[in-house]
Amino acid sequence: MVGLRVLVPPYRSGMSLMAVQRDYYETLGVEQTSSAEEIKRAYRKAAATHHPDRNPGDEAAVERFKQAAEAFDVLGDHEKKSMYDRYGHEAFTARNGGRAGFNDVGDIMSAFGDLFEGFFGGNTARGGAGRVTRGSSLRCELALELREAATGCTKSVEITRSELCPTCDGSKAKPGSTPERCTYCSGRGQVVQAQGFFRIQATCPACRGAGQVIRDKCPRCLGTGRENKSVNLEVKVPAGVDNGMQLCLRGEGEPGESGGPRGDLYCDIHISEHSFFERHEHDLVCRVPISFSQASLGTAFDIPLIDGKHRLEIPAGTQPGDTIRLKGMGMPDPHSRRRGDLLVQVLVEVPRKLTPRLEELLRELAEIEKKNVSAHRKSFLEKLKEYFAPPEPAPEE
Ligand SMILES: [Zn+2]
Ligand SMILES: [Zn+2]
Structure with missing residues (x-):
C-alpha cells in the first residue's frame, strides 16, 4: 500500500x-x-x-x-x-x-487561528483552559460630613462581595477531585462557530469557557467557587474630596477567574449639607448676621471655621450683603492641597422688637438724621390689640 x-x-x-x-x-x-x-x-x-x-x-x-x-x-x-x-x-x-x-478542532484553531483572524477579524487563537480573567469591579457609597471632606479621614465601609470559596479555593471542584478537560473544546474554552460563511470564536457551550468540566462539585459552594461575604474596608479619604468624586480602591473588587486579578472598588462620595457652610468648589460661603450698630461702628467676633475658629473683623461702615473674603480658609484642593477661600457674607439685621430704650434712641437718631419716621406705634398697637382681643375666657368650674 x-x-x-x-x-x-x-x-x-x-x-x-x-x-x-x-x-x-x-x-x-x-x-x-x-x-x-x-x-x-x-x-x-x-x-x-x-x-x-x-x-x-x-x-x-x-x-x-x-x-x-x-x-x-x-x-x-x-x-x-x-x-x-x-x-x-x-x-x-x-x-x-x-x-x-x-487531534481535534482546537488544535486546528491553534494552528490556523491567525488565518481566521485575518479573515474574520476576530480573536480566534486565544482562550483555553483556565482562562485567567480579571474580577468584577464594585461600587459603594461613602457618606461624609463636610468637615471630614475638608480634613481628610479614614472611613470604614461595609460591602458584600464574592470571595473564593474557602473549601475548594475557588476551583469549584470537591477537594481531592480533579476537573476533567472539556472534550467539546479540548480544554480551550472556545469554539469556532460558523455563521454563514463567517466564522466567529465563541465561548464553549459545554464548559462555558472554563476549558474543564467538574464532575465532583465542591459541596460548600455547589460548584460556583465563590461565596458572598460581607467585608469591612478602611477607606483613606484625601482632604478636599467633593460630591460626584469617586475613590478607587485598587484590587478590592471581586476575585478574578483562575487566579486572575481582582477588580476594583469605586466609592461614590456623598457629602451631607452643612448647617453653616455652603460649598462652591474650593470656596466656602457662610452668612453672618450683624446689627445696624455693628455694621455702622465695626466689630469683631469669632466665627466657626470648618476646622477651628477665626476672629472676624467687621470694619465700620460695612454694608448689607458685603462679602469678606478670608484667603485660604476654604476647602483644600485634593490635587494641589491649596485651599480655597471662605466668603463671609454680612447680613444686617433690623430688630423685630424694640425695647422702650432702644426705641427712644432710634427716634432720637431719626430726629438727628431729619428722617420722617412712623408715629410711636406701641400705644396704637396696644389699642388695636385691646380692640380685637377676645374676651377673657371664664375660669372653668
Ligand atoms: Zn467551593
Ligand atoms: Zn469546553
Whole structure:
C-alpha cells in the first residue's frame, strides 16, 4: 500500500480514489498550479462548511474538517507543498519527520487561528483552559460630613462581595477531585462557530469557557467557587474630596477567574449639607448676621471655621450683603492641597422688637438724621390689640 501511495500525488489521477489517504488537492478542491491565495481561500471555505459546530453530531464532518486542515497544513506551506508534489503522502510519514497531526478542532484553531483572524477579524487563537480573567469591579457609597471632606479621614465601609470559596479555593471542584478537560473544546474554552460563511470564536457551550468540566462539585459552594461575604474596608479619604468624586480602591473588587486579578472598588462620595457652610468648589460661603450698630461702628467676633475658629473683623461702615473674603480658609484642593477661600457674607439685621430704650434712641437718631419716621406705634398697637382681643375666657368650674 505504501508503494502505491508514492505514485499517487505526482500523477494525481483517479487512483487517489482508491488510495488510503485522500489527495490533499482534491480535499481542498484546488489544483497543483493554484496560487497560495487560492489554496488559502479554499481551505477557509472547506473549514467553514465542515466545522463540527455547523454539523452537530456529524462525525464525518469532523473528519472532513480535520482532513481539510491537514491538507492545508501541507499545501499552505511552500516547502511542504513542494515535498508533497514530489513524494506524495510518503513525504510526511513518521520516518520523514511526520506531518501535522490534528487531534481535534482546537488544535486546528491553534494552528490556523491567525488565518481566521485575518479573515474574520476576530480573536480566534486565544482562550483555553483556565482562562485567567480579571474580577468584577464594585461600587459603594461613602457618606461624609463636610468637615471630614475638608480634613481628610479614614472611613470604614461595609460591602458584600464574592470571595473564593474557602473549601475548594475557588476551583469549584470537591477537594481531592480533579476537573476533567472539556472534550467539546479540548480544554480551550472556545469554539469556532460558523455563521454563514463567517466564522466567529465563541465561548464553549459545554464548559462555558472554563476549558474543564467538574464532575465532583465542591459541596460548600455547589460548584460556583465563590461565596458572598460581607467585608469591612478602611477607606483613606484625601482632604478636599467633593460630591460626584469617586475613590478607587485598587484590587478590592471581586476575585478574578483562575487566579486572575481582582477588580476594583469605586466609592461614590456623598457629602451631607452643612448647617453653616455652603460649598462652591474650593470656596466656602457662610452668612453672618450683624446689627445696624455693628455694621455702622465695626466689630469683631469669632466665627466657626470648618476646622477651628477665626476672629472676624467687621470694619465700620460695612454694608448689607458685603462679602469678606478670608484667603485660604476654604476647602483644600485634593490635587494641589491649596485651599480655597471662605466668603463671609454680612447680613444686617433690623430688630423685630424694640425695647422702650432702644426705641427712644432710634427716634432720637431719626430726629438727628431729619428722617420722617412712623408715629410711636406701641400705644396704637396696644389699642388695636385691646380692640380685637377676645374676651377673657371664664375660669372653668
Ligand atoms: Zn467551593
Ligand atoms: Zn469546553
